[in-house]
Amino acid sequence: MIWLTWRQHRRQAFFTLLGFAALAALMVPIGLSMRHSYAELGLAECARQLAATDVTPATREACDAGFYRFTNRYGDLNLLAVLLLALPVLVGLFWGAPLVAREVEQGTHRFAWTQGIPRSRWALTKFGLVGAAAVALAVCYGLGMSWWVEPLTRSAREGRFGLIVFDLQGVAPVGYTVFAVALGIFAGTVWKKMLPAMGITLAGFLGVRAAVAILARPHYQPARTLAFPIEGATETTLERGDWILAQGIRSADGAMVAEDSRIMCPPGGKGPDGRACGAELGLQPGAYNWQLYQPADRFWLFQGIETGIFVALAVLLLWLAVRRIRRIS
Amino acid sequence: MEIALEAEQLGKRYGKSWALRDCSLRLPAGRIAALVGPNGAGKSTLLHLAVGLLKPDAGTIRVFGQSPYDNPAVLPEIGFVAQDTPLYRDFTAAELVHLGGRMNRRWDAALARDRLGQLGIPPRLPVGKLSGGQRAQVALALALAKRPRLLLLDEPVASLDPLARREFLQSLMGSVAESETTVLLSSHLLADLERTCDHLIVLNAAQVRLTGAVDDLVAAHRQLVGPRHDGRPVGGVAAVVRASHTDRQSTLLVRVDGPVNDPAWTVHDVGLEDVVLAYLADDAQQNRHSEWEVPA
Numbered sequence: 001m002i003w004l005t006w007r008q009h010r011r012q013a014f015f016t017l018l019g020f021a022a023l024a025a026l027m028v029p030i031g032l033s034m035r036h037s038y039a040e041l042g043l044a045e046c047a048r049q050l051a052a053t054d055v056t057p058a059t060r061e062a063c064d065a066g067f068y069r070f071t072n073r074y075g076d077l078n079l080l081a082v083l084l085l086a087l088p089v090l091v092g093l094f095w096g097a098p099l100v101a102r103e104v105e106q107g108t109h110r111f112a113w114t115q116g117i118p119r120s121r122w123a124l125t126k127f128g129l130v131g132a133a134a135v136a137l138a139v140c141y142g143l144g145m146s147w148w149v150e151p152l153t154r155s156a157r158e159g160r161f162g163l164i165v166f167d168l169q170g171v172a173p174v175g176y177t178v179f180a181v182a183l184g185i186f187a188g189t190v191w192k193k194m195l196p197a198m199g200i201t202l203a204g205f206l207g208v209r210a211a212v213a214i215l216a217r218p219h220y221q222p223a224r225t226l227a228f229p230i231e232g233a234t235e236t237t238l239e240r241g242d243w244i245l246a247q248g249i250r251s252a253d254g255a256m257v258a259e260d261s262r263i264m265c266p267p268g269g270k271g272p273d274g275r276a277c278g279a280e281l282g283l284q285p286g287a288y289n290w291q292l293y294q295p296a297d298r299f300w301l302f303q304g305i306e307t308g309i310f311v312a313l314a315v316l317l318l319w320l321a322v323r324r325i326r327r328i329s
Numbered sequence: 330m331e332i333a334l335e336a337e338q339l340g341k342r343y344g345k346s347w348a349l350r351d352c353s354l355r356l357p358a359g360r361i362a363a364l365v366g367p368n369g370a371g372k373s374t375l376l377h378l379a380v381g382l383l384k385p386d387a388g389t390i391r392v393f394g395q396s397p398y399d400n401p402a403v404l405p406e407i408g409f410v411a412q413d414t415p416l417y418r419d420f421t422a423a424e425l426v427h428l429g430g431r432m433n434r435r436w437d438a439a440l441a442r443d444r445l446g447q448l449g450i451p452p453r454l455p456v457g458k459l460s461g462g463q464r465a466q467v468a469l470a471l472a473l474a475k476r477p478r479l480l481l482l483d484e485p486v487a488s489l490d491p492l493a494r495r496e497f498l499q500s501l502m503g504s505v506a507e508s509e510t511t512v513l514l515s516s517h518l519l520a521d522l523e524r525t526c527d528h529l530i531v532l533n534a535a536q537v538r539l540t541g542a543v544d545d546l547v548a549a550h551r552q553l554v555g556p557r558h559d560g561r562p563v564g565g566v567a568a569v570v571r572a573s574h575t576d577r578q579s580t581l582l583v584r585v586d587g588p589v590n591d592p593a594w595t596v597h598d599v600g601l602e603d604v605v606l607a608y609l610a611d612d613a614q615q616n617r618h619s620e621w622e623v624p625a
Contacts, residue, residue, distance in 0.1 A: 117404075
């Protein structure tokens with residue numbers, strides 16, 4: 001069985017590794033140049049200083065300028081990062097979907113399943129080996145992306161919790177890849193033709209990923225709220241890397257006055273017309289900034305939960321696939 | 330007498346329609362049996378049930394006394410060549426022989442190599458590049474290398490030209506003659522199998538119409554020609570299988586249970602093909618007429 005799996009998939013494995021190597025050849029130089037600039041601009045030092053509470057305004061200004069220059073130079077790479085999000089689903093499409101669907105489409109399942117070994121063993125060996133290969137690939141991908149994307153996330157306000165960068169790094173890609181492969185396999189046992197199975201895999205993967213990222217992820221842990229005054233607040237009040245779910249300005253009695261806004265004035269600062277800070281927006285004294293957020297140090301917890309959800313879905317799909325395989329003739 | 334394959338009230342349903350229904354048959358070991366019926370009669374379904382690819386929805390099927398579905402003990406006993414002889418097309422014949430050794434505990438690789446060598450099959454060419462006849466031979470060699478006690482072949486010659494057909498059947502018979510292998514092969518053409526088989530199963534419209542040893546079947550049927558028949562029983566006739574009438578004359582194909590001595594009827598012996606056609610001809614047509622909403 002192991003020999004069969006290897007013989008059937010060796011070309012595929014070769015091309016996958018080739019693609020992976022080509023991707024690495026493209027990404028590693030970019031990553032190195034990014035890290036070089038990051039060090040040259042002194043941003044590592046900046047990140048440490050900004051985390052401290054007593055930052056001199058001069059340091060802050062210099063650092064902000066540095067981050068600005070860095071973002072200007074490399075910010076476009078975020079678009080590249082969006083493309084890289086597609087890699088796990090590609091593994092699902094080209095490794096998962098054909099696994100059963102191609103056998104049934106070409107009729108070879110009737111050959112393979114009537115040899116001396118039961119088809120449940122055929123299924124488990126194939127799922128196991130292909131799954132293990134996918135996990136190995138995904139671990140490399142997750143580690144590589146964590147390394148690559150680190151300077152970008154450090155210089156971005158949202159840090160590692162950003163909607164795209166969270167999905168690119170850490171252990172989450174392992175969960176996505178395993179899920180994509182399992183979804184592909186399952187789709188192949190239901191539709192039994194390669195193209196429909198691939199289409200369903202693509203649609204299902206995007207649907208589930210979007211639903212989890214948008215609906216479930218903000219609620220993995222009860223979000224914290226933070227209130228801080230309009231006057232006298234500085235950037236240091238806010239932790240870099242927090243994931244802000246909602247923010248706004250509330251009046252003294254707690255009613256939301258202005259959604260999705262924030263005002264920060266220096267102590268004793270006046271608005272353009274000489275009145276108190278924020279008065280031209282109709283803010284009464286006592287109004288304060290409010291935000292609902294997930295703190296930056298929950299990153300690994302959230303990564304773990306996200307991965308767990310997708311691994312659990314994958315296990316469920318594989319179980320269903322094995323059940324369905326017993327009914328294919 | 331050992332029974333290789335036995336079905337009782339066997340049924341298989343796809344959605345609402347039955348692909349096979351009330352199927353009861355026994356195939357004694359050592360026979361070479363033809364499974365005959367038009368396309369869609371349920372031949373593949375029966376073979377898939379026998380090899381354990383399908384689970385029965387009704388009744389039972391047994392191979393050497395055991396239920397084949399999801400039963401690893403039965404798989405080594407059965408050699409199966411599916412319709413259109415599916416093989417991994419990018420594998421070479423030599424790799425397929427190697428693969429068989431990896432997927433079977435009992436595997437006679439030498440037998441497969443000998444056969445393929447005698448037939449002149451190139452070992453290092455992907456089987457997708459072989460001709461249909463050569464590919465069928467590779468599939469047969471792989472099935473035989475399992476040294477099965479029951480060999481099931483689903484339309485093995487359907488896609489072959491007449492010459493390749495004859496060669497395939499000859500080589501099949503040559504290889505099972507010396508062993509005790511029971512063979513069940515399906516076809517929608519009786520002519521392919523008439524010369525090679527000693528047992529017959531006729532399927533039509535999901536049901537078994539006729540089953541038995543060829544000699545018995547031929548001996549039990551006669552053609553009667555005589556004056557127009559009004560449905561009265563004829564002495565020695567157990568059942569009228571098929572009747573055709575002109576204004577003054579009737580031709581009956583009948584199953585007999587004794588000598589037909591009625592002087593009004595001229596009695597002819599019949600060939601196997603006439604018997605099979607008589608059993609196949611009747612009800613399928615009726616159904617078609619009602620589906621098209623035209624009178625039969």
